Amino acid sequence: MILYILRRLLSVVFTFIVVSIIIFLMMHAVPGGPFDGNDMPVSPEVRAKLMAQLGLDKPLPEQYFRYMWGVLHLDFGVPFQSPGETVLQLLGRAWVPSLTLGGLGVLIGAPLGILLGMAAALRRNTWIDYLASAFATLGLTIPVFVTSMLLILIFAVWLGWLPASGWGKPEKWILPIIAYATIPMATYARYTRSAMLDVLTRPFVTVLRAKGLSERRILFVHVLRNAALPLVTVFLPMFIGTATGSIFVEAMFRVPGLGAYFVSSIETRDYALEMSLILMITTMFCIAYLLSDLAYALLDPRIRRRR
Amino acid sequence: MTFLRSLAAAALIGTSALTGFSPAVAQETVYAAGDTTTGTYMDYMKTVYARAGNPEITQIPLTSFDKDFQLNALAAESWSQSEDGLTWTFKLRPGLVWSDGTPLKASDYIFALQHAATTGYDFAWYWGYAGGIKNWGPVTEGKADVATLGISAPDDLTIVVNTETPKPYLPGVVSLWYPVPKHVFDKLGDDWSTNVDTLVASGPFMVKEWEKSNNSMVLVKNPTYTGPWQPTVDELVIDPSLGAPEVGLPAFMAGEADFAYLNAGQIPFVEKQFPGQITKNAVFAVSYISFDLESAPFDNVNVRKALAAAINRDELTATVLKDLAIPGKSLLPPGYPGYNEAITSQAVFDPAKAKALLAEAGYPDGKGFPEVEIWYRDQGGYNGAITLPMLQYLQAQFKDILGITMNIKILPMKDWMDGLTGRKNNLFLAPYEYDYIDPSNFYGIFYNGGRHSHHVPAYDELVAKADSSPNWEDRAALYQQAEQVLIDNASMIPVVHPITNAVVSKDLVGEGAGPNKLGFTPLRQLALYFYTHVDKQ
Numbered sequence: 047m048i049l050y051i052l053r054r055l056l057s058v059v060f061t062f063i064v065v066s067i068i069i070f071l072m073m074h075a076v077p078g079g080p081f082d083g084n085d086m087p088v089s090p091e092v093r094a095k096l097m098a099q100l101g102l103d104k105p106l107p108e109q110y111f112r113y114m115w116g117v118l119h120l121d122f123g124v125p126f127q128s129p130g131e132t133v134l135q136l137l138g139r140a141w142v143p144s145l146t147l148g149g150l151g152v153l154i155g156a157p158l159g160i161l162l163g164m165a166a167a168l169r170r171n172t173w174i175d176y177l178a179s180a181f182a183t184l185g186l187t188i189p190v191f192v193t194s195m196l197l198i199l200i201f202a203v204w205l206g207w208l209p210a211s212g213w214g215k216p217e218k219w220i221l222p223i224i225a226y227a228t229i230p231m232a233t234y235a236r237y238t239r240s241a242m243l244d245v246l247t248r249p250f251v252t253v254l255r256a257k258g259l260s261e262r263r264i265l266f267v268h269v270l271r272n273a274a275l276p277l278v279t280v281f282l283p284m285f286i287g288t289a290t291g292s293i294f295v296e297a298m299f300r301v302p303g304l305g306a307y308f309v310s311s312i313e314t315r316d317y318a319l320e321m322s323l324i325l326m327i328t329t330m331f332c333i334a335y336l337l338s339d340l341a342y343a344l345l346d347p348r349i350r351r352r353r
Numbered sequence: 354m355t356f357l358r359s360l361a362a363a364a365l366i367g368t369s370a371l372t373g374f375s376p377a378v379a380q381e382t383v384y385a386a387g388d389t390t391t392g393t394y395m396d397y398m399k400t401v402y403a404r405a406g407n408p409e410i411t412q413i414p415l416t417s418f419d420k421d422f423q424l425n426a427l428a429a430e431s432w433s434q435s436e437d438g439l440t441w442t443f444k445l446r447p448g449l450v451w452s453d454g455t456p457l458k459a460s461d462y463i464f465a466l467q468h469a470a471t472t473g474y475d476f477a478w479y480w481g482y483a484g485g486i487k488n489w490g491p492v493t494e495g496k497a498d499v500a501t502l503g504i505s506a507p508d509d510l511t512i513v514v515n516t517e518t519p520k521p522y523l524p525g526v527v528s529l530w531y532p533v534p535k536h537v538f539d540k541l542g543d544d545w546s547t548n549v550d551t552l553v554a555s556g557p558f559m560v561k562e563w564e565k566s567n568n569s570m571v572l573v574k575n576p577t578y579t580g581p582w583q584p585t586v587d588e589l590v591i592d593p594s595l596g597a598p599e600v601g602l603p604a605f606m607a608g609e610a611d612f613a614y615l616n617a618g619q620i621p622f623v624e625k626q627f628p629g630q631i632t633k634n635a636v637f638a639v640s641y642i643s644f645d646l647e648s649a650p651f652d653n654v655n656v657r658k659a660l661a662a663a664i665n666r667d668e669l670t671a672t673v674l675k676d677l678a679i680p681g682k683s684l685l686p687p688g689y690p691g692y693n694e695a696i697t698s699q700a701v702f703d704p705a706k707a708k709a710l711l712a713e714a715g716y717p718d719g720k721g722f723p724e725v726e727i728w729y730r731d732q733g734g735y736n737g738a739i740t741l742p743m744l745q746y747l748q749a750q751f752k753d754i755l756g757i758t759m760n761i762k763i764l765p766m767k768d769w770m771d772g773l774t775g776r777k778n779n780l781f782l783a784p785y786e787y788d789y790i791d792p793s794n795f796y797g798i799f800y801n802g803g804r805h806s807h808h809v810p811a812y813d814e815l816v817a818k819a820d821s822s823p824n825w826e827d828r829a830a831l832y833q834q835a836e837q838v839l840i841d842n843a844s845m846i847p848v849v850h851p852i853t854n855a856v857v858s859k860d861l862v863g864e865g866a867g868p869n870k871l872g873f874t875p876l877r878q879l880a881l882y883f884y885t886h887v888d889k890q
Contacts, residue, residue, distance in 0.1 A: 077765070077767075077768075078765065078767055081473075091494055091495055092472075092473035092477075092493070093473070095473060096473050126393075127391055127393050127403070128393055128547070128565060129393060129543075129544070129547065130393075130544045130547025130548050131547075131565075136565075139565065139566065140565075140566045143566070191599075195599075195603065198603045198607070199603065199606075202603065202606075202607040203603060203606045203607050206607070209607065209609060210603050210604050210606070210607035210609050211594075211600065211603070211604050211607075211609065212609065213564075297594065297597070297600060298599070298600060300567065300569075300592060300594040300595070300600060300604075302564045302565075302566030302567045302569070303566060304566075306391075306566065306567065307566075310391045313391075314391065314403075
């Protein structure tokens, strides 16, 4: 097992390097640079001076190795669009709202989705199933900015119960978190329903019932555990996806999170920030899949034995 | 299932308890939309296009315009021009101080421009183009020492500006000349304007809080400010996220914004929901068609005139661009100084004349006319909303009336600009918004090449004379003659003047919130005037 983990960690490092090279090359292959996008671009002389100040006049391989050397020392550079701070400081402040929003969204949405999916599976072809399935389908198909707008109109404009947007006070978190939570809730509801239905029809469930086990025990100890594998596959990557910010939810609710930086760093050719964001996500996804694989082993003894 | 029901009930109860909160809105605070979420430096003299927040209201310019576009003395108490017209002397009003108590000196203004001239200011072109400051070009290109720049401060209250040619409108140009606190800059460099703790203000407001992720700011009255245009509200919350109509309108409806900009789809809804609360603002801009005058088929004046006669501006702005633009029948927008209503009568939609002109050019019913491509630039804001529908309308008009096939191509800003100045195409849709309030601003677009390689000696001669003439009436007459040259030559075709729409809270009162003599409400377009002349009931 330890060897397996070490091997996987090594693959994380490999993936990290490969992604960094690809992203670096793609970033620089896009036409334009950090001082080309203004309404009235700066003069060539001044542009050259500014590029030199940021080391962008050096050959690409040198720029790459300089950057990666910095990364090795946890120095991700200075964001061009916010030069008064380091990339790490920027991530530190902007990630908190995104993490709060995304984290709570998943932590609330996922259990609710599991409950919804379970209810739908246990009451298959009843109104509960139809309602849960309709809810899950709507949650997945309605764009999140539409959900956000509806939430604002109902709870902020018509009912006046909650602020329409903003951040800071906890009451301002509620609507964006609900908007966020709809996606994991809908996803989990669908996954749970199909996984539960698959397990519920297996022979071992009939055997358990024949043995006289209570429905609750069969459900939570045996069925849910066997149905959990596909849910584990979805959970961590989804958690990362939401924790890195949603540009739509954050824009609609004016949340000062990380989402907008994914777009603005590309728009403004903010190479240091763009690289850092991609590398951060890459690392998180690698670790998430590693943890998912370890969770499989914990949940399924057959996988443990194969390793 | 009992367990599931219990859990669902608990979740509902929890949600209900949380929803008991209600937003608190302080009455003395104005909540407003800001400009950009991605700006960096809160210093207009460091960057204009990537500035954070509204340095226009935390620093005091030498002069400024009110909502009727009358020039007002701000930091400068008075100004005078030398007899040869080449030297302007501005006298600062005594007693102005920075928010940290340090006296505001003429040298802070001099330092601001000297620094801008030598460190890649993205608005540097303005001080050469509009200001005509002596040696501005060589200094910005690194060919001359900054000490040779035509600006100086003989004492703490005097600023002297030497220009290359007489600039009778310089007092208007310096409405964008803000000071930089040299005493702070010397310690911190450019970073002084990136941190709420190191910002110092010379204007009516100062920054209290700065949320960097979306550049929203809380501004309060600057207690040390002694100049004109004192703030009338205690606090401003300016959030650029509110600038997007999709975000701003819901926030407005929930009482979290005092005004919100509207897109075309929102206007009918808002007209019903908030009757009488929509304000319009002419942004002093023009969208026009421009040509490479030396490239066929547009080297033929009759071709250009045919296109001009085939445009039905009234229909365009009453249908496709309803509420988003007004007909553009002259280079200058209505209300802009020097605007000549009489000249607009020449911009007539006349399909028969258009056909005849094209036939005269050798292309009867468009036969033999090459397929052409019009280039426009990818842009957000009001231009983004109007450009493509406008071009599609023109495309259909030109096809129907003239039999011309005009393809449409969108380009990134830089590529479009390169194409325009490098003459990589011969047909462009170009937007232009004013930078300073004087006709020379718009006429300069075509002066001596300008941004279009437009070389028409008669035009250049008239504009040069108008630019340096000391008498306003003479200048206005010369500019009108220059515009007649543009029309006769069909050098460009003005199509529309964009307007913006906003819904404004009834609680917002004061001179700044009301319309000007032309019926337009500038709102944050004239930020310093607006925020110092608005109050909340």
